[in-house]
Amino acid sequence: MDWSIQEIAKLAGTTSRTLRHYDDIGLLAPARIGSNGYRYYDAEALVRLQRIMLLRELGLGLPAVADVLEREERAPHAxxxxxxxxVREQQRLARQIVSVERTIDALEGGERLMAEQMFDGFDHTEYKEEVEQRWGADAYAKSDAWWRSMGADEKRAWQQRLASLNADWIAAHERGIDPAGDEAQALAQRQFEWLRGIPGTPGGGAAGPSREYFLGLAEMYVADERFGANYGGVDGARFVRDAMTAYAEREL
Amino acid sequence: MDWSIQEIAKLAGTTSRTLRHYDDIGLLAPARIGSNGYRYYDAEALVRLQRIMLLRELGLGLPAVADVLEREERAPHAxxxxxxxxVREQQRLARQIVSVERTIDALEGGERLMAEQMFDGFDHTEYKEEVEQRWGADAYAKSDAWWRSMGADEKRAWQQRLASLNADWIAAHERGIDPAGDEAQALAQRQFEWLRGIPGTPGGGAAGPSREYFLGLAEMYVADERFGANYGGVDGARFVRDAMTAYAEREL
DNA sequence: CTTGACCTTGACGTAACGTCAACCTCTAAC
DNA sequence: GTTAGAGGTTGACGTTACGTCAAGGTCAAG
Structure with a gap:
């Protein structure tokens, strides 16, 4: 009327190791234990085991299974x-699937793992006049010299860092969050840190860009469509400006 | 030009513990290590870290991430x-979701965790004549006595075991698998083991039911609609019969 | 000199078993 | 009686990607 550990394992479609585990954690004890230490299971244990297997196939964890078996009326709630x-997991996977598909498409379109052919925030030849006009020839020269001194890899590094930041700005804007909220302010902080790495920024160096420079840039993002394009259009640029402005008010 | 471990962690939106882990497994080494043992990261490391984070958000594991970073052309394949x-995971979750919903519905409909109001494979009063006719009065008496000797819990145990097995038969049939294939044969094996536990089965006891009894039952499942109902109709019963027949040919 | 804040390495915990390893037990055959 | 083989037992480590202490150095500021 009872079965050895392997027999009951086969009956229920599992393994003896699993049964030992269930015994260890107190989820399913054998009906009796022989004087030799062998575990023997009876019909009652089999039913319990089958219920365990049923719940496990539904994806419940062992603590949840134990909970349900202890008092069956908790089953619906559990x-x-x-x-x-x-459902949440499935949605998460759905989002990942979309992201992976988009990434594959991008890679097949010849793009690299992070867009680097995007707007070059340091194309000083293009912005030379604006920079000199606003912050002086000296600032431009220092910044430009630093940029030229970098190797291709380093340049790409900076571009990619900017690319990532810009992507996050766009995503944040799309989610419609508050520019003065914590999340947007964290992005503004990153923008600040990024600028901090560039020599020649007024008030720059370890201290980071000055309040004026920072605010000036923020406005430039809105005013100049060449910048605005990096943030998904003028609306995105406004969002960035608002976040940066709030940041400056608070921190600089 | 470089950052401490916490600084770069914030820049990339992760934690210092993660960076130490990446260092430990050789995924991302700091640009330099101070004489005090402190880790310092530069722009290149930051870019690598951001790529790592990108791939991680897509759900790749760390070995896969390392693989992609090592040779970027492998990215599309990976x-x-x-x-x-x-996609497979999502499908698995979808199936679990359906199963859980069905189970909740069943529970709310007043059913217990495993259908036990189903066909009682041991309602010998109902099957008395057939059993005596086919396998003799003695077989019936022994089987009946054994059944009557069990407590309600034990009876339920057997019923539930049968219920589970029947459910698996139905599921297997719905998936359209081969009755002679491994999966169906495993079910036939369970059917055999289940019968083995019933005293009075011809050729029964530890040895299990005889080939003739087993084959006879298989045919009865098809011939008698009261049985067939347990397998989702006559089609299901035919599937069970075919699997059991194949099993008998092979094993008995 | 004393706080704090930040850094280090080391080690345990997580979920649910799979997979040895070392050793004991039972059955059937020689 | 012995021996081989199948099956049982209790450890204990491995798995994934870090989170979370714990114990103890380092650094800037008051």
Whole structure:
């Protein structure tokens, strides 16, 4: 009337190791244990095991399974919580799937792992006049010399860092968050840190860009469509400006 | 020109612990290490880190990330494999979601965790004549006595075991698998083991039911609609019969 | 000189078993 | 009686990607 550990494992479609584990954690004890230490299971244990397997196939964890078996009336509640879990997981996977597909498409379109052919925030030949006009020939010269001194890899590094930041700005804007909120302010902080790495920024160096320079840039993003394009259009640029302005008011 | 571990962690939106981990596994080494042992990261490391974070957000594991970073041309292949992964996972979750919903509905409909109001494979009063006719009065008496000797819990145990097995038969049939294939044969094996536990089965006891009894039952499942109902109709019963027949040919 | 804030390495915990390793037990055959 | 083989037992490590202490150095500021 009872079975050895392997027999019951086969009956229920599992392994003896699993049964030992369930015994260890107190989820399913054998009906009796022989004087030789062998575990033997009876029909009652089999039913319990089959219920365990059923719940496990639904994706419940062992603590949840134990909970349900202990008091069966909790089953609906436990299952509903679990269902929410599953739905959230599925949505997360759906988002990842979309992202991966987009990334594959981008790679096949010849792009690299992070867009680097995007707007070059340091194309000083293009912005020479504006920079000299606003912050002086000296600032331009220092910044330009620093930029020219970098190797291709380093340049790409900076571009990619900017690319990532810009992508995050766009995503933040798309989600419609508050420019003065924590998330947007964290982005403004990153923007600040990024600028901090560039010699020649007024008030720059370790201290970071000056309040005026920072605010000036923010306005430039809105005023100049060449910048605005990096943030998904003028609306995006306004969002960035608002966040940067709030940041400057608060921190600089 | 470089950052401490916390600074770069914030820049990339992660934690210092993660960076130490990446250093440990050789995924991302700091640009330099101070004489005090402090880790310092430069722009190049930042770009690499941001790429790592990008790939991680797509759901890739660290070995896959390392693989992609090592040789970027492998990225499309790695991403495509990963995509398959994701899709399979999503499908698995979809199935679990359906199962959980069905289970909740069943529970709310007043059913217990495993259907036990289903066909009672041991309702010998109902099958008395057939059993005696086919296998003799003695077989019936022994089987009946054994059944009557069990407590309600034990009876339920057997019923539930049968219920689970039947559910698996139905599921297997719905998936359209081969009755002679491994999966269906495993079910036939379970059917055999289940019968083995019933005293009074011809050729029964530890040895299990005889070939003739087993084949006879298989045919009865098809011939008698009261049985067939347990397998989702006569089609399901035919599937079970075919699997059991193949099993008998092979094993008995 | 004393706080704090920040850094280091080391080690345990996580979920649910899979997979040895070392050793004991039972059955059937020689 | 012995021996081989199948099956049982208890450890204990491995798996994934870090989170979370713990114990103890380092650094800037008051």
């Amino acid at each position: 299952l509903r919580s679990h269902l929410e879990w599953l | 991403l495509r494999s990963h995509l398959e992964w994701l």
